[in-house]
Amino acid sequence: MDFLRPTTWADALAAKADRPGALPVQGGTDVMVEINFAARRPEALLDLNPVRELAGWDVVDGRLRVGAGVPYARVIDELGGPLPGLAQASRTVGSPQIRNRGSVGGNLGAASPAGDAHPPLLAGDAVIEVESAARGVRMIPAAGFYLGVKRSALEPDELIRAFWAAPATGPQYFSKVGTRNAMVIAVCSFAIALHPAERRVGTGLGSAAPTPRRATAAEEFLAGELDWERRGPLADSAARRFGELVREAAAPIDDVRGTAGYRAHALSVMARRTLTWAWNDHRAGATGREAP
Amino acid sequence: MRVTFTVNGSEETVDNVWEGESLLYVLRERMGLPGSKNACEQGECGSCTVYLDGVTACSCLVAAGQAEGREVRTVEGLAGGPDGSDGLAGDQRLGPVQEAFVEAGAVQCGFCTPGLIVQAHALLERVPDPADAEIREALAGNLCRCTGYEKILDAVRLAARRKAAAE
Ligand SMILES: Cc1cc2nc3c(=O)[nH]c(=O)nc-3n(C[C@H](O)[C@H](O)[C@H](O)COP(=O)(O)OP(=O)(O)OC[C@H]3O[C@@H](n4cnc5c(N)ncnc54)[C@H](O)[C@@H]3O)c2cc1C
Ligand code: FES
Ligand code: FES
Numbered sequence: 001m002d003f004l005r006p007t008t009w010a011d012a013l014a015a016k017a018d019r020p021g022a023l024p025v026q027g028g029t030d031v032m033v034e035i036n037f038a039a040r041r042p043e044a045l046l047d048l049n050p051v052r053e054l055a056g057w058d059v060v061d062g063r064l065r066v067g068a069g070v071p072y073a074r075v076i077d078e079l080g081g082p083l084p085g086l087a088q089a090s091r092t093v094g095s096p097q098i099r100n101r102g103s104v105g106g107n108l109g110a111a112s113p114a115g116d117a118h119p120p121l122l123a124g125d126a127v128i129e130v131e132s133a134a135r136g137v138r139m140i141p142a143a144g145f146y147l148g149v150k151r152s153a154l155e156p157d158e159l160i161r162a163f164w165a166a167p168a169t170g171p172q173y174f175s176k177v178g179t180r181n182a183m184v185i186a187v188c189s190f191a192i193a194l195h196p197a198e199r200r201v202g203t204g205l206g207s208a209a210p211t212p213r214r215a216t217a218a219e220e221f222l223a224g225e226l227d228w229e230r231r232g233p234l235a236d237s238a239a240r241r242f243g244e245l246v247r248e249a250a251a252p253i254d255d256v257r258g259t260a261g262y263r264a265h266a267l268s269v270m271a272r273r274t275l276t277w278a279w280n281d282h283r284a285g286a287t288g289r290e291a292p
Numbered sequence: 293m294r295v296t297f298t299v300n301g302s303e304e305t306v307d308n309v310w311e312g313e314s315l316l317y318v319l320r321e322r323m324g325l326p327g328s329k330n331a332c333e334q335g336e337c338g339s340c341t342v343y344l345d346g347v348t349a350c351s352c353l354v355a356a357g358q359a360e361g362r363e364v365r366t367v368e369g370l371a372g373g374p375d376g377s378d379g380l381a382g383d384q385r386l387g388p389v390q391e392a393f394v395e396a397g398a399v400q401c402g403f404c405t406p407g408l409i410v411q412a413h414a415l416l417e418r419v420p421d422p423a424d425a426e427i428r429e430a431l432a433g434n435l436c437r438c439t440g441y442e443k444i445l446d447a448v449r450l451a452a453r454r455k456a457a458a459e
Binding site for chain 1: 348
């Protein structure tokens with residue numbers, strides 16, 4: 001095995017082009033588990049820690065551009081205001097030690113259906129910036145990024161540089177079912193984002209299908225149902241119907257963490273609850289609960 | 293490969309490190325620092341917790357090569373300094389957090405202790421007077437099979453009180 005340590009983004013892209021079999025490692029919280037247990041023996045590790053720009057974020061033309069290497073701990077501390085849904089999801093990842101090292105870029109690279117960053121990225125219309133030395137930058141909307149269980153649109157010679165997202169203009173919530181409050185892979189999870197200016201709703205489902213996915217029919221139904229004009233109360237029937245449509249968008253399986261039936265039910269409950277919180281915030285004029 | 297980094301204040305170089313090796317393995321097996329414990333090698337137990345550039349991490353999930361040029365501080369590096377503050381490895385006195393764990397009876401088999409001490413130390417650096425909920429949250433990634441955690445909470449409260457009194 002080789003250990004590659006490029007210090008610039010250009011060198012990292014060149015290394016990946018030269019050695020498509022090299023496995024990128026950022027926080028190592030997925031990669032090192034596989035190596036420690038001999039589940040994976042890549043020909044080389046490509047350490048991205050020395051590429052400092054990956055650990056930074058910026059506002060460009062009013063949109064956030066967050067480097068792939070920004071760890072969850074910093075998403076929570078620094079981005080809870082503009083990205084409340086992602087910050088809430090970040091708070092549920094692993095433990096403090098895992099959140100100090102694990103990154104959103106690593107979550108995207110792993111592309112697990114249970115990854116907690118995915119539902120808020122989907123609900124918030126995030127776009128993933130990937131790049132290769134040969135073909136340059138590709139901007140991939142989150143909804144087109146996940147292709148299968150632990151499979152993404154990333155090509156073997158590409159690296160993830162950042163994700164882009166607009167700062168929240170309305171409330172965002174993330175909800176996750178697990179067996180305890182720390183260190184749990186989601187049994188299932190759900191994210192909602194209200195985009196009041198466009199009278200749109202975003203959703204994201206986790207651990208509910210082979211890939212993280214949106215509940216498009218539920219989004220469209222709700223966008224037409226909410227009283228955007230006068231911020232009127234949410235009808236119970238609308239909240240319930242929204243939950244049903246979210247459940248219908250899921251294709252869960254039975255596994256050690258839960259049954260398909262349980263997941264489907266839990267998703268409809270989380271959808272209804274998070275919608276209620278979000279709409280109540282919107283009626284009160286708040287843009288969502290910041291990560292405390 | 294060769295890896296050079298600062299551990300507990302002194303720069304060290306180790307050779308013949310396997311590229312897939314963890315920082316934990318290098319500390320324990322190549323540097324003679326067995327304080328950090330290896331219990332799960334998958335980030336679940338926290339017994340291998342160390343500071344990496346001032347931030348706590350599970351050293352079992354840091355590739356050794358990722359420590360190159362960086363600063364690592366282990367439980368050995370939290371021993372007591374001359375003024376009762378934290379000192380450097382080799383000092384025989386216990387640091388204030390270590391002392392509190394002994395006094396509060398927070399150590400039984402001791403396997404989880406080094407990781408808990410590093411993580412508790414980091415909490416108290418950040419939040420000198422943590423509420424119980426904050427202590428629980430900070431230590432949520434450190435498993436103990438012996439104590440039932442109550443005495444660990446006592447130890448952190450005690451260390452916080454001592455620290456406040458000393459300042
Ligand atoms: C104890 C424990 C608890 C966990 N709990 C959770 C949890 O609650 N929720 C959750 O979602 N996850 C959890 N995880 C999984 C893991 O922490 C996350 O997936 C994390 O986001 C991975 O980030 P990382 O930087 O550590 O990735 P790494 O392990 O460094 O990399 C992960 C994958 O992404 C690739 N990669 C990394 N960066 C790039 C890049 N810039 N370009 C291209 N590919 C890249 C790597 O090659 C690898 O395939 C947990 C892991 C552990 C060990
Ligand atoms: S040995 Fe590293 S977390 Fe358990
Ligand atoms: S004292 Fe034995 S595991 Fe904690």
